[in-house]
Amino acid sequence: MNRLFGAALGAVVAMPAAATAQETINLTVASSHPTAIPWVGMIQTHFMAETDRILEESGNYEIAWQEAFGGQLYGADATLTSVQDNITDIGWVFSYLEAARMPLSQVTAYTPFSTSNPVTQLEVMRELYENYDPFREEWEQYNVRLLGMTASDNYDVYTKTPIESIEELEGLRLSAPGPLGNWLRGIGANAVDGALTTFYTDIQTGVSDGAVTLALGALPASLYEVAPYISRVRIGTVFSGGVAINGDVWESLPGEVQEAMLEAGHHYSTAHAQDLVDREESAIEAMQESGADQNPPVTVSTLPQEERQRWVDALPDLAGEWAAQAEERGIPAREFLSAYLDGLRERGDAPARDWDQAD
Numbered sequence: 001m002n003r004l005f006g007a008a009l010g011a012v013v014a015m016p017a018a019a020t021a022q023e024t025i026n027l028t029v030a031s032s033h034p035t036a037i038p039w040v041g042m043i044q045t046h047f048m049a050e051t052d053r054i055l056e057e058s059g060n061y062e063i064a065w066q067e068a069f070g071g072q073l074y075g076a077d078a079t080l081t082s083v084q085d086n087i088t089d090i091g092w093v094f095s096y097l098e099a100a101r102m103p104l105s106q107v108t109a110y111t112p113f114s115t116s117n118p119v120t121q122l123e124v125m126r127e128l129y130e131n132y133d134p135f136r137e138e139w140e141q142y143n144v145r146l147l148g149m150t151a152s153d154n155y156d157v158y159t160k161t162p163i164e165s166i167e168e169l170e171g172l173r174l175s176a177p178g179p180l181g182n183w184l185r186g187i188g189a190n191a192v193d194g195a196l197t198t199f200y201t202d203i204q205t206g207v208s209d210g211a212v213t214l215a216l217g218a219l220p221a222s223l224y225e226v227a228p229y230i231s232r233v234r235i236g237t238v239f240s241g242g243v244a245i246n247g248d249v250w251e252s253l254p255g256e257v258q259e260a261m262l263e264a265g266h267h268y269s270t271a272h273a274q275d276l277v278d279r280e281e282s283a284i285e286a287m288q289e290s291g292a293d294q295n296p297p298v299t300v301s302t303l304p305q306e307e308r309q310r311w312v313d314a315l316p317d318l319a320g321e322w323a324a325q326a327e328e329r330g331i332p333a334r335e336f337l338s339a340y341l342d343g344l345r346e347r348g349d350a351p352a353r354d355w356d357q358a359d
Contacts, residue, residue, distance in 0.1 A: 025257065026064045027249070030088035032079050034070035038216070038279070039150045039272050040092060043069075046271050047148055047243055050264035051257075061257050079241070084142045086246045093144065095241035099179065101142070103326045104135050104336050108151075108238040109179045110322040111337070113312045114351035115344050116234045118151040119273040124343030125149055125239050126269060132339060134332050143247035147265030150242050150272060152214055153280040155180065155235040158227035159210030160203065162299065166311050175199045175211040183212060183235055186314035196221050203227050215283035216276070224287040224298045232284075232302040233311070237276070243268060312352045319355035 029048065035041040048065055055061050074082040079094040080101065081087075095105040108114070108121065115121050128135050129146055139146050157163060159172065170188030175198070181191025192208040196217045202208045203226040210227045211218075212235070218224060243265060250258065284300060291298030303311075319337055326333035338356040345351070 022059055023061050023254075024064050025061060025253065026066065027089045028066040028068060028073075029090040030068035030073045030082070031092040032071050032074060032076040032094065033092070038275060040069060042268060042272050042275070043092065043243055047261075047264050047268040050267045051260050054260040054263055055257065058256065061254060063257075080142060080144070083144045083244050083246050086248065088246075089249045090147075090243065090245045092150070093146075093241045093244045095139075096178075096238065102138050103322075103329070103331055104138050104333065105239065105241070106179065106322065107319075107333075107337060107340050108236070110182070110318045111341065111351065111355045112155075112183045112236045112315070112318070113234075113308070113353055114236055114341065114355065115349045116154050116236055117349055118153065118237045118276045119270070120344060120347050120349045121237050121239060122149045122151050122269050122273045123347065124340060125151075126266070127343060128336070128339060132336065135336060139244065140247065144244040145247055145250045146242050146244050147261055148243040148268035148272070149265075150240045150269075151276065152238045152240055153216050153276045153283075154232075154237055155183075155212055155214060156233050157210060157212055157231040157303075158218060158223055159229045159231065160227055161209075162229045162301065163231040163303065164301070165304075165307050166314070172209040173207070175202050175208040175213070177213075180212060180238075182318050183315070185316055185318075187311055196223075199223055200226055215280050215287070219283040219287055222290075224291045225294065228291055228294065228296050228298045230284065230287065230298065230300045232300065233308060309352065315353075317355075317358065320358055 029043065031040045031043065033040045035044060051063065055063065068088060073087055076094055076097065079091060080098050083091045083093055095102045099106050126149055157174070163169060166187050172189045173192050174184060174189050175192045175194040176184065177195050178193065181193060184191045192202060194202055196213065199211045199213060200221055200223055203210060211223065213223065224230065245261070288298050288300055323333035323337055341351055341356050
């Protein structure tokens with residue numbers, strides 16, 4: 001009996017020792033934008049939470065997250081370098097603002113009217129990151145490893161006056177962010193460089209007559225108050241970057257943790273893309289409801305398909321210009337362009353223009 005009691009006691013004593021064998025890994029996760037921005041908040045609710053859930057299954061590792069969201073460590077102009085230099089272990093990289101250093105990541109900005117579906121777009125971009133070395137190396141040369149991707153909802157046109165044809169855009173000054181001003185070339189409208197933080201005032205003061213922007217940005221910015229005519233053009237969605245980890249930190253992690261983060265990154269990308277689809281329509285409806293009693297009231301219309309195609313056909317060879325500049329730097333942009341568009345086509349999402357075919 002004594003031997004049995006001793007064996008049982010030994011097993012009880014051994015159990016806490018096994019439970020405390022779990023290794024804790026300390027990681028800082030940060031962003032330039034606040035968690036109120038959906039794809040930043042989803043870093044917490046989807047990427048981090050899913051990583052934790054997966055690791056809990058084996059119980060071998062847990063992560064102690066040190067959160068520094070909302071620009072606590074760096075601003076929007078330093079998202080890449082802050083992960084590169086390990087100012088944060090993990091962070092959202094806004095590759096859209098890194099045109100010079102990350103040219104292939106800009107492909108969606110120069111292929112408008114190619115897809116209106118962020119789910120499809122991120123599937124293609126993820127596949128390219130995993131299988132197309134130049135694209136992956138564009139990120140990894142800066143000592144970062146991309147884990148989960150982000151995109152935008154659709155770009156439409158918000159104006160002071162109703163738009164039913166592309167002739168009615170001629171001569172208008174439309175606010176647009178950076179390279180997306182190129183989408184107005186060929187239709188007679190003039191781009192006014194700006195961002196969501198400037199659009200409202202620019203339209204209100206007459207600097208611009210409207211904006212090329214997103215429902216999920218226009219709603220919180222109350223843009224509909226000064227540009228009540230929303231024309232659903234569906235110019236397209238754009239790849240904007242994603243959640244990335246410092247390369248040295250990545251290499252230091254156990255394989256099990258790496259696999260958990262890769263799976264969580266895919267979960268984050270998929271959920272984020274679907275969230276964009278779901279929330280875009282609700283944002284349009286919310287602007288209609290909020291602006292129903294203003295003068296003039298918010299009016300939502302869809303640009304007729306033939307007019308949309310006329311816009312597509314009037315554009316210069318934006319993708320060709322972008323590719324030519326990149327090729328001069330030895331970057332295989334034309335090959336990447338075709339791979340991106342082929343990925344859309346294979347998923348049944350045919351671009352309105354074959355940007356990979358020279359004019």
